[in-house]
Amino acid sequence: MERRTLLGRLTWQLGEVVATGPETPRTKSITLALPNWMGHRAGQHVDVRLTAEDGYQAERSYSIASPPEEAPRVTLTVERLDDGEVSPYLTEELRVGDKLELRGPIGGYFVWEASMSMGGPLLLVAGGSGIVPLMAMIRHRTAIGSTVPTRLLYSSRSFEDIIYREELTRLDEADQMLEVVHTSTRSHPPGWTGYARRIDTDILREVAWPLDQHPLTFIYGPTPFVETAAAGLVALGHVPAHTKTERFGPTGER
Amino acid sequence: MENKLDGNAAAGILQEIFPYEMTMAQITCTDCGATMAMGATAAYMHGMGTVLRCPVSDTVLIRVAQIKGRYFLDMRGVRVLQISAEA
Secondary structure (H helix, E strand, C coil): CCCCCECCCCCCEEEEEEEEEEEECCEEEEEEECCCCCCCCCCCEEEEEEECCCCCEEEEEEEECCCHHHCCEEEEEEECCCCCCCHHHHHHHCCCCCEEEEEEEECCCCCCCHHHCCCCCEEEEEEHHHHHHHHHHHHHHHHCCCCCCEEEEEEECCHHHCCCHHHHHHHHHHCCCEEEEEEECCCCCCCCCCECCCCCHHHHHHHCCCHHHCCEEEEEEEHHHHHHHHHHHHHCCCCHHHEEEEEECCCCCC | CCEEEEHHHHHHHHHHHCCECCCCCEEEECCCCCEEEHHHCEEEEECCEEEEECCCCCCEEEEEEEECCEEEEECCCEEEEECCCCC
16 A cells, blocks of 8 residues: 555544444454545554534544455454443444544554565564554454564453454464464463463563564553563563554553 | 553644654654654643653653644654655
8 A cells, every 4th residue: 555644634534333243341343434534554543533412522542453455444443441431332332333433544653564574573562452453463464465474472361351362363373474372361261371471571582583583563552561561572682663662541442 | 640652642633733644753852862753752641632752861842732722732842853755
């Protein structure tokens, strides 16, 4: 896709919900048809705006889960925050056929394209729903048939909380160049073969690519998760310039 | 508690103001001279607006807010802003 810097200012557009489906007990994917979608790159996000009958508006950012190849359909995966203003509506109330107001795509820094890897392997580090934009990268990588060696290190609370679990297992088995490594921080079922603790420097040392392969790394998750993972990788000698981070705070609803 | 995010979190409001994708714009910090992509800065989101800080010296680079239909953009911490004009 042509990559343009001059985008024009952001404008709001309406999308129609064409599919919804649960990913985990707390997350749901919502697929929108967007007639005016300009296309996106893997890793970008959108702003969603809800307007109440009295005119009150609430706006939140959500990462795009679907690859550019599915445009003009765009899928968001939203985690329900019980005290949230926007996510309970998106996960509980929104139905197929409803309209949703959004704008995007937004962001160009936390983006992966095959041409960016420059031969080096890719390390994706996800905490919880931080998997969403990284999944767009994995799906894009699969869609274009990229053979860039890729490892996903994905931290979840429990087995049931692993978003895209079956799809990741399928891709892991089908693609020799893709390796999915899970860690489960609170509970895990019998026979669990992943790690069973929070991400630490030992896990990163075992999973991260050797430095001489010049890996490119994307880290996305809650702020403390990202800080731990980024600091651990830097301590192992990884180059900050090749390590892109994005944090969602407690109210970010990303 | 302050909500520390990355510069990418300010992409939406900055793209309301500038017709460019701004997270790849390069910022030079007035205080320490470090140059980085806007997406690599530290962002703090408040109800009153967004503050971007230098990840090296913690200097406030940019404050941006939209209040009652008016944008307020305070760039006192930015020595140079470089925006790529082509693809």
